[in-house]
Amino acid sequence: xxxxxxxxxxxxxxxxxxxxxxxxxxxAVVYMVxxxxxxxxxxxxxxxxxxxxxxxxxxxxxxxxxxxxxPQALMITAIVVGVAVTTIxxxxxxxxxxxxxxxxxxxxxxxxxxxxxxxxxxxxxxQS
Amino acid sequence: xxxxxxxxxxxxAVLLYLIPFFKARKAxxxxxxxxxxxxxxxxxxxxxxxxxxxxxxxxxxxxxxxLRADQLAAMFVGLTTLMFLIITVYSFNxxxxxxxxxxxxxxxxxxxxxxxxxxxxxxxxxxxxxxxxVAAVLLMYKRTNRSSYxxxxxxxxxxxxxxxxxxxxxxxxxxxxxxxxxxSHMIVSTLDRSRLILPFALIMTAIAAKSSMLPLxxxxxxxxxxxxxxxxxxxxxxxxxxxxxLYLFLRFRHLFEAIDMTGIFLALGILTxxxxxxxxxxxxxxxxxxxxxxxxxxxxxxxxxNLEGVYAYVGSMYHIISHAISKSLLFLATGMVIRVYNTRDxxxxxxxxxxxxxxxxxxxxGILSITGAPLFGGNISKYxxxxxVNLPLFITMSFINLGTILVFIKFARILFGTxxxxxxxxxxxxxxxxxxxxxxxxxALCLAGGVFGPGLVRLLFGVDAxxxxxxxxxxxxxxLVSWAVGLLLTKYRHLxxxxxxxxxxxxxxxxxxxTVSMGAFLVLMLVLVGVLM
Amino acid sequence: xxxxxxxxxxxxxxxxxxxCILRERRNVRVMIYLFIFSLLTSLxxxxxxxPDTAMAEAAIGAFTTIFFIVCFEKYEALKVDGPQPEESPxxxxxxxxxxxxxxxxxxxxxVIGALMLYFSPGGEVVDHLKSQYLTQFAQDVGGENAVTxxxxxxxxxDTLFEALLxxxxxxxxxxxxxxxxxxxTKQKRYLKPSVVEIAVVRAIAVVILLFGVYLIVNGHITAxxxxxxxxxxxxxxVCRFLIHNIHDLPVYKLLRLEEVVFASSVLIAVxxxxxxxxxxxxxxxLPMFQxxxxxxxxFMIGMKVACGFTILFYRYVTIERR
Numbered sequence: 001x002x003x004x005x006x007x008x009x010x011x012x013x014x015x016x017x018x019x020x021x022x023x024x025x026x027x028a029v030v031y032m033v034x035x036x037x038x039x040x041x042x043x044x045x046x047x048x049x050x051x052x053x054x055x056x057x058x059x060x061x062x063x064x065x066x067x068x069x070x071p072q073a074l075m076i077t078a079i080v081v082g083v084a085v086t087t088i089x090x091x092x093x094x095x096x097x098x099x100x101x102x103x104x105x106x107x108x109x110x111x112x113x114x115x116x117x118x119x120x121x122x123x124x125x126x127q128s
Numbered sequence: 129x130x131x132x133x134x135x136x137x138x139x140x141a142v143l144l145y146l147i148p149f150f151k152a153r154k155a156x157x158x159x160x161x162x163x164x165x166x167x168x169x170x171x172x173x174x175x176x177x178x179x180x181x182x183x184x185x186x187x188x189x190x191x192x193x194x195l196r197a198d199q200l201a202a203m204f205v206g207l208t209t210l211m212f213l214i215i216t217v218y219s220f221n222x223x224x225x226x227x228x229x230x231x232x233x234x235x236x237x238x239x240x241x242x243x244x245x246x247x248x249x250x251x252x253x254x255x256x257x258x259x260x261x262v263a264a265v266l267l268m269y270k271r272t273n274r275s276s277y278x279x280x281x282x283x284x285x286x287x288x289x290x291x292x293x294x295x296x297x298x299x300x301x302x303x304x305x306x307x308x309x310x311x312s313h314m315i316v317s318t319l320d321r322s323r324l325i326l327p328f329a330l331i332m333t334a335i336a337a338k339s340s341m342l343p344l345x346x347x348x349x350x351x352x353x354x355x356x357x358x359x360x361x362x363x364x365x366x367x368x369x370x371x372x373x374l375y376l377f378l379r380f381r382h383l384f385e386a387i388d389m390t391g392i393f394l395a396l397g398i399l400t401x402x403x404x405x406x407x408x409x410x411x412x413x414x415x416x417x418x419x420x421x422x423x424x425x426x427x428x429x430x431x432x433x434n435l436e437g438v439y440a441y442v443g444s445m446y447h448i449i450s451h452a453i454s455k456s457l458l459f460l461a462t463g464m465v466i467r468v469y470n471t472r473d474x475x476x477x478x479x480x481x482x483x484x485x486x487x488x489x490x491x492x493x494g495i496l497s498i499t500g501a502p503l504f505g506g507n508i509s510k511y512x513x514x515x516x517v518n519l520p521l522f523i524t525m526s527f528i529n530l531g532t533i534l535v536f537i538k539f540a541r542i543l544f545g546t547x548x549x550x551x552x553x554x555x556x557x558x559x560x561x562x563x564x565x566x567x568x569x570x571x572a573l574c575l576a577g578g579v580f581g582p583g584l585v586r587l588l589f590g591v592d593a594x595x596x597x598x599x600x601x602x603x604x605x606x607x608l609v610s611w612a613v614g615l616l617l618t619k620y621r622h623l624x625x626x627x628x629x630x631x632x633x634x635x636x637x638x639x640x641x642x643t644v645s646m647g648a649f650l651v652l653m654l655v656l657v658g659v660l661m
Numbered sequence: 662x663x664x665x666x667x668x669x670x671x672x673x674x675x676x677x678x679x680x681c682i683l684r685e686r687r688n689v690r691v692m693i694y695l696f697i698f699s700l701l702t703s704l705x706x707x708x709x710x711x712p713d714t715a716m717a718e719a720a721i722g723a724f725t726t727i728f729f730i731v732c733f734e735k736y737e738a739l740k741v742d743g744p745q746p747e748e749s750p751x752x753x754x755x756x757x758x759x760x761x762x763x764x765x766x767x768x769x770x771x772v773i774g775a776l777m778l779y780f781s782p783g784g785e786v787v788d789h790l791k792s793q794y795l796t797q798f799a800q801d802v803g804g805e806n807a808v809t810x811x812x813x814x815x816x817x818x819d820t821l822f823e824a825l826l827x828x829x830x831x832x833x834x835x836x837x838x839x840x841x842x843x844x845x846t847k848q849k850r851y852l853k854p855s856v857v858e859i860a861v862v863r864a865i866a867v868v869i870l871l872f873g874v875y876l877i878v879n880g881h882i883t884a885x886x887x888x889x890x891x892x893x894x895x896x897x898x899v900c901r902f903l904i905h906n907i908h909d910l911p912v913y914k915l916l917r918l919e920e921v922v923f924a925s926s927v928l929i930a931v932x933x934x935x936x937x938x939x940x941x942x943x944x945x946x947l948p949m950f951q952x953x954x955x956x957x958x959x960f961m962i963g964m965k966v967a968c969g970f971t972i973l974f975y976r977y978v979t980i981e982r983r
Contacts, residue, residue: 004709007672009777012295014679017770019288019643021762026688026732028284028639030695033725034679035291037702040718041675043298044709047786050665052710055795055807057883067710068791069798071301073811074250075706075714077823078294080888080966081257083721084823084830085287087973088261090732091834092268092280097735100277109638112277131818131935135927138825142924145832146917184818186937187801191793193818228836235829242822254822261826265833305787315787323782644766647773654776 008042011035024103025096029089036082043071043078130182130195133171133205134242137164141234145227157230158220161213164237168202168209175202176590190308195245200445203588204244204375207449211367211456212237215360218460218566223358228269236262236364243372247309249297252376253290256338260286263369267357276357278350281639285347289337289646296330303327313383321386328384329653335380336649339373340423341430342400343645346637349407349419352459355472359463362415366422366459367452374429374448392656394434398524400427403635405531409538410632413472414462418455421498421535425451428528432513435521442589443512449588450505450577454497457570458539461491464563465542469551474538478545483557486564488543493571495536497578499611500529502604505577508585511595511603526606533614668708675701688733696726712884713808716876720892724970727899731977803951804881812886813958817930824965828923831969834976835916859904866900869893877963881955890959891966898971902978912972919968926961929954 015034022028047068053059055069097103100111140160147153174180180197197205212233223229239259246252264283268276301307303323304315316324337344348370352362377393404424411417429451432444464487469477481488497504500511514525551557577584582594637645678698685691699722707715794815798807802814812820873893880886932938933954942950 003669004672005781006778007676009774009781010676011679012291013770013774013777014676014683016643016647016773017766018683020640020647020769021766022640025280026729027691030682030691030729032284032287032291033695034682034698035288037698037718039291039294039298040714041672041702041705041709042295043301044706044711044714046298046302047788047791048709054710054712054884056809057805060795060805060807066791066795068788069794069807069811070307070790071298072711072714072808073816074819075711076717076808076812076886076888077250077254077816077819079714079717079721080823081254081826083725084826085257085261085283086725087728087830088264088833089280089283089287090728091837092264092283094732094735095268095837096277096280105639108277131931135821135931135935138821139924139927142828142920142927145920146924185814185934186940187815188797189790189793191790191797191801192815228832231832232829235825239822248819250816251819251822254819254826258822258826258829261833262829265829265837269833269836299782302786303782305789305791322780323784326777326780326782329780644769647769651773651776654780658780 002045002048004045004048005042008038008045011038011041023105025093025105025108026090026103028105029086029093032089033082033086036078040075040078043075046071130171130180130197130245131184133164133167133245134195134238136160137234137238137241141231141238144234145231150224153227153230154220154224157216160234161209161216165206165209165213168206171197172199172202172206175199190306190311193246193248193251194308194310196247196310197245199589200375200378201244203445203449204371205241207371207452208237208240208244208368211364211452214456214566214570215364217569218563219358219360220562221560222563229266229358232262232266232269236266240368240372244375247379249300249307249309249312251307253294253297256290256293257287259369259372260290263351263361263365266361267351267354270356276354278347278354279357281347281642282351284639285337285344285642285646288643289334289344292330292646292650293334296327296334299327299330309379309383313385316383317386319386324384324387325654325657328387328657329650331380332389332653333646333650335373335377336396337373337646338370339377339430340370340400340426341396342403342427343649344642345400345404345423346635347642349416349423352419352422353413353415353472359415359459359466362419362463363456363459366419367456370422370426371448371452374426374433377430378433387657389657390434392660394431397427397430397432397434398528400424400430401528402427402531405528405535406628407632407635408535409531410629412474414466414474414477414539414542415459415472417474417535417539418458418462421532422451422455424528424532424535425455425498428513428525431521431525431528435513435517437516438591439512439515440517442585442591443509443515445589446581446585447506447509447513450497450509450574453570453573453577454494454504454506457490457494457567457574458498460563460570461487461494461567464559464567465491468554468557469548474542476548477542479543479547479551481543483547483551484559486559487567490567490571491543492540493574495540497574499533499536500607502600502607503575503578505574505581507578507603507607508581508595511599512585514603515599526610529607530610530614533610534617537614537618668705671701671705671708675705692726692729692733695729696722699723699726711808713806713886713889716885716889717892720889720896723896724892724974727974728977802955803948804955806881806883806886809881809886809955809959813881813955814934817934817958820962821927821930824923824926824962827966827969828919831916831919831972834973835912838976862900862903866897866904869900870897873897873963873967877959878956880959881952887959887962888966891963892970894963894967895970895974898967899974902975912975915968915972919965919972922961922965922968926958926965929958929961933958 012035015031018031019028049065052065052067053063055066100108102108102111144153144156175197182195184193236259239255243255260283264279268279300312303319304312306312340348352365401424404420404427408417408420411420429444429447432440465477465480466472468484497506500506514522585591678694678701682691682694682698685694703715703719706718794807798810802810804810873890876885876893877887877890
């Protein structure tokens with residue numbers, strides 16, 4: 001078990017702890033960003049030894065420990081995927097704040113129950 | 129060849145967004161869906177002989193991404209294209225002005241097909257993220273339902289759970305040095321089981337959330353009943369989103385063959401089915417009743433997939449198809465009813481058979497199919513699922529079916545009685561012709577699934593199965609008894625109040641509750657696998 | 662080559678940063694900590710031997726922070742609207758509630774952590790593919806950067822989906838955010854920079870743009886590539902916004918452009934990679950062809966990412982206030 005893996009898991013769990021205790025909706029998105037970073041660090045630590053060099057250019061000819069290029073390519077994808085869903089989440093949250101002026105998970109739930117729990121629709125033109 | 133099944137819908141989606149001509153877009157939508165369905169049928173018949181493998185970019189070894197279509201994958205691709213074709217017909221008129229709707233719909237289809245064809249662990253992650261993001265946007269892009277709490281929770285939970293999955297894939301990559309599932313399978317089978325526990329538990333947590341298994345089921349039904357979200361999207365959730373979780377379960381069960389968890393998933397399936405029924409009984413919103421019934425049926429399919437014997441497997445696969453068809457029929461028909469009645473409260477909708485006769489008859493077909501009445505698709509699947517089980521399980525499954533019948537007796541109340549004043553005044557009631565066509569096709573499919581059942585099973589799975597008369601009569605008697613018990617129960621006891629309501633309120637988690645149950649599921653998996661081996 | 666103690670120090674700081682974010686209640690500070698955390702993450706990636714990822718994280722961290730700032734700003738505006746009850750400090754709460762709210766989750770998380778570390782497979786890392794990638798990429802895909810070779814060659818299929826997700830995001834944000842119309846934003850002035858600030862930003866903007874183009878063009882040789890370069894070009898447009906202080910970019914035209922670029926990059930990928938064209942060309946033309954393909958593909962992705970993030974930024978800063 002290498003220390004980088006431990007650090008990644010610790011951050012993963014810190015953000016998990018934040019998710020299960022945090023009250024604010026927007027902080028949940030922040031914790032999601034932390035979680036993604038933790039997973040990425042874990043991926044990059046696979047096969048890491050001290051003195052590892054990037055898999056590119058002149059390093060390829062003489063270096064002894066070259067980093068595994070596959071996790072790096074995967075993690076560029078993961079970073080972009082992560083920022084995409086984070087952005088959608090932030091946008092949704094902003095739309096939510098606009099309608100329901102609250103920032104708290106519990107209050108938001110209560111408010112949405114009042115609104116979405118009501119089975120009768122207010123107007124005819126609504127989409128079923 | 130397989131790449132084009134995924135790239136084509138995505139490319140068409142972009143074209144649909146860019147083409148300025150209204151008529152050209154309309155023609156392209158319907159032609160493309162038809163062509164995709166035909167191509168999927170062709171793919172299915174090709175895979176009957178041999179597995180089709182496409183290495184993207186023709187790179188040697190396992191360097192590239194490999195797509196594989198075996199019969200299972202081809203069946204799911206066929207189901208996907210069929211469902212999307214029907215949804216296209218259904219929303220053809222309603223959404224004709226909305227470019228974004230068609231763009232997202234086609235991308236969703238591409239993501240589903242990609243998910244079913246790919247065997248690359250990381251590709252599954254990317255596609256699952258695409259499909260959940262697209263689903264969330266489809267539900268919420270309209271001004272009226274932009275601020276939905278449940279939509280936010282759906283997306284967040286999916287993103288978090290996919291981080292668990294990605295961590296599991298990381299461990300798997302560490303152990304096997306590969307991302308292709310077949311290749312990993314070869315290496316995994318040589319490894320010591322104790323090293324597989326953590327990746328197994330992490331990946332199974334993600335799959336449990338995707339297929340709405342017990343502690344992680346609360347957000348999927350709610351997302352399907354967001355007011356004013358397109359009902360077609362809700363139907364696709366029931367028909368495909370939940371099923372894609374079950375599909376991934378099958379794939380990963382194959383990958384982790386070394387870890388035998390049949391018993392645990394059997395118990396999980398039974399519990400999910402029971403809890404799903406309990407939740408469905410306590411709801412008053414018609415869409416929510418249908419959505420929670422999907423949870424119950426997903427649990428039932430999970431039970432079937434973990435039973436021994438070919439028949440149980442075939443039965444549950446057939447149930448995936450027949451449930452997709454009948455549940456989307458019910459959702460779409462209910463959408464039309466809600467549009468006319470302007471309410472979602474089950475207590476206020478009355479007399480659908482009188483006010484909307486065609487829709488009412490279609491709902492009857494859907495209910496008969498989903499409860500497993502003879503001559504309908506659901507009957508065949510439930511018959512095969514219960515063909516070889518032992519007595520306690522047989523009783524349990526009959527009990528679950530009784531629960532389903534109870535739910536749909538409650539649901540069927542909307543059909544009878546006299547419609548309210550407000551609806552009666554709307555004469556003649558305007559019905560969208562495209563929507564009606566879609567639900568009539570679905571009802572015909574429900575009926576065809578039952579009448580040609582054994583033949584279809586032979587065609588789809590190559591299993592030679594005939595429904596024996598003795599077994600058929602036995603099942604029929606059980607079914608009739610269940611219906612009678614159900615009718616009596618609903619007549620004399622008012623179900624879904626009191627104790628049951630309190631229990632379901634307790635289990636109905638918010639965001640933090642779902643996250644906690646995610647962790648609890650992970651701990652459960654780790655401990656159980658660690659102890660049981 | 663890279664001193665290991667430095668990596669561990671950075672990782673320790675990184676964990677500490679996460680704890681700080683967890684403990685912090687004030688939103689503005691959370692945002693600042695998040696930015697620092699993102700920089701630390703980027704450094705950690707770099708020390709782990711992955712400059713490509715580090716560069717992507719550094720650029721994306723900046724954009725994420727901007728988006729969070731906008732969201733927090735709205736959040737603060739909400740607080741002004743309705744006075745929120747002061748949160749009582751933790752020690753004044755009764756012990757039972759404290760146990761339930763802090764200790765129980767902490768124990769739960771600790772149990773998960775202990776189990777994860779206990780069951781962590783450990784042992785030898787298998788790397789069948791690593792050596793194959795390193796020896797074959799120059800021949801199969803070309804270029805000198807193995808990471809770029811993987812995401813533009815071996816796994817271009819994944820890259821397309823990731824680009825697709827970005828397209829979906831941009832469309833979703835454009836349709837879902839409440840933005841003021843173009844007309845009214847033209848008159849609106851968001852920030853009032855001084856002359857010195859304008860001059861500085863103008864000078865920096867050119868450097869940023871050049872750096873972005875450099876990253877795109879040399880993506881197949883050294884660290885960098887389409888995503889990173891595209892993000893820097895988007896940063897150029899952010900600077901442009903700061904200088905001219907107006908919202909004059911035609912967002913919907915940019916959206917169209919982004920879609921067209923995406924569609925053409927799909928077509929290029931299909932023709933070059935999916936059809937296996939690199940295998941059907943005569944060997945003497947192959948290296949040149951591969952080089953051209955990689956530059957064009959990086960350019961396409963860069964343009965797409967630049968369009969996407971510019972739209973996102975403009976959309977976010979002009980979001981209607983309550």
